[in-house]
Amino acid sequence: MSSINEVMEEEKTAQRILREAEEKADRVVREARAAAGEMLGKAQADEAILKELGERQKEKTEAERAQILGDCMVKVEETENLCRMNFEAAVSLIVQSVLGEGT
Amino acid sequence: MSSEALKQDIRETARQNAEKVLAKANAEAARILAEAQTQARAITDGRVQDSQKLLDQVERAEVAKARIECVRSLSAAEARQVEAAFLEAEKRVCSLPSTEPDRYRRALTRFIEEARAELGGSRLVVVARDEERELVGSILKGLGEVAAKLSVSQDSLDARGGVILHTEDRRVYYVNTLDSRFRRAREELRSKVVHAMLKGAR
Numbered sequence: 086m087s088s089i090n091e092v093m094e095e096e097k098t099a100q101r102i103l104r105e106a107e108e109k110a111d112r113v114v115r116e117a118r119a120a121a122g123e124m125l126g127k128a129q130a131d132e133a134i135l136k137e138l139g140e141r142q143k144e145k146t147e148a149e150r151a152q153i154l155g156d157c158m159v160k161v162e163e164t165e166n167l168c169r170m171n172f173e174a175a176v177s178l179i180v181q182s183v184l185g186e187g188t
Numbered sequence: 189m190s191s192e193a194l195k196q197d198i199r200e201t202a203r204q205n206a207e208k209v210l211a212k213a214n215a216e217a218a219r220i221l222a223e224a225q226t227q228a229r230a231i232t233d234g235r236v237q238d239s240q241k242l243l244d245q246v247e248r249a250e251v252a253k254a255r256i257e258c259v260r261s262l263s264a265a266e267a268r269q270v271e272a273a274f275l276e277a278e279k280r281v282c283s284l285p286s287t288e289p290d291r292y293r294r295a296l297t298r299f300i301e302e303a304r305a306e307l308g309g310s311r312l313v314v315v316a317r318d319e320e321r322e323l324v325g326s327i328l329k330g331l332g333e334v335a336a337k338l339s340v341s342q343d344s345l346d347a348r349g350g351v352i353l354h355t356e357d358r359r360v361y362y363v364n365t366l367d368s369r370f371r372r373a374r375e376e377l378r379s380k381v382v383h384a385m386l387k388g389a390r
Contacts, residue, residue, distance in 0.1 A: 088191035095195040099202030106206030110213030117217030121224030128228035128235075135239045142243040149247070150254045157258030161265045168269035168385040175270075175384045179277035182377055183369045184284075184295040185302065 270381050278370055282348050285320070296320070296351065297327050299369075303353035303362035304334065315341040315352040324351065 168175075181187055189197075284292040296316075304312060316324040321340055328335045345352060347365035354361045 092191055092194050092198070095198045099198045102202045102206050103209070106209045110209045113210070113213040113217045114220070117220040121220050124221075124224045124228045125231065128231040131232070134232060135235060138236060138239055139243060142240075142247060146247040146250050150250055153251065153254040153258060157254075157261055160258070161261050164262055164265050164386070164389070165269065167387075167389055168266070168273075171385045171387050172269070172273060172276075174387070175273040175381045176277045176280065178381060178384050179274060179373055179377060180280055183277065183281050183366065183373050184291070185298040185369075186295070 266382060266385070269385055270378065273381055273385065274370070274374060277373075278348075278366075281366060281370075285349065292349070293323065293327065296324065296349075297330070299351050299364040300324070300327060300331075300338070300353065303351065303364045304338070306362050307353055307355065307360055309337070311337050311339075311356045312353050313339055313341045313356060315343050315345045315354070317345045317347065317349065320345075320349070 280287075284295070300314060314324055314328065321342075325340050328338050328340065331338065345365065347367050350365035350367070350369060352361060352363050352365060
């Protein structure tokens with residue numbers, strides 16, 4: 086009789102072990118789902134990566150803009166120098182045209 | 189089977205079943221997390237791509253703005269130099285009567301002939317500045333047969349030089365003053381002057 090009781094007791098223990106395992110399994114899956122949800126939420130709301138991207142791009146744009154304007158200043162200076170060099174020729178052209186010379 | 193062996197079997201079976209359940213749960217959790225990681229990466233990549241597109245647009249706009257600014261600066265520099273050339277030319281032309289009187293006389297002669305050609309063969313009156321009336325009279329004398337159809341007006345020309353010719357009935361005028369010629373030169377010569385000033389540009 087005592088042996089039957091012990092076997093039944095063992096059976097109960099076995100069921101408890103299985104139940105606990107199932108509970109733990111449920112918890113593991115639940116926690117995984119929660120972590121996955123958090124991961125997706127973070128991916129949708131994370132601004133840091135976009136902020137960093139924006140700052141990097143801003144620096145790049147500024148550098149490009151500065152380069153264009155710098156090149157432009159050189160071009161303006163070159164144009165002014167060229168105009169000064171050809172100033173006399175241009176003035177003569179206008180004077181001759183106004184006076185009707187060579188027409 | 190002894191009761192001890194039976195108990196052992198029950199315990200072992202329970203342990204194995206529990207391990208299976210946990211292993212299955214762990215595999216499911218790993219699958220969920222891996223899937224979430226893939227989705228999160230896709231979401232982040234998508235957001236980065238969208239953001240990059242916008243940033244690229246902003247960059248293109250900024251670069252275009254800088255280029256337009258540059259073109260404006262160049263045009264303004266060009267315009268300043270062209271204007272300086274026109275002003276210098278006006279100064280030189282207006283001082284011709286005293287600096288190069290012969291050249292000015294030849295120019296006035298051309299102005300009169302040009303106006304006469306435009307107005308046709310009728311009798312014409314030449315209006316000049318008070319101080320140039322005598323000069324114009326002498327020019328007319330030098331025009332030979334044509335001179336008979338031209339007379340100098342006693343009206344005073346309010347201009348920096350040049351002449352106005354009109355028919356005797358004052359119905360048709362030809363304005364050939366220096367001021368009008370400067371205006372015409374500004375309208376018609378601008379591109380030639382720019383070209384002349386930028387000659388040798390790379």
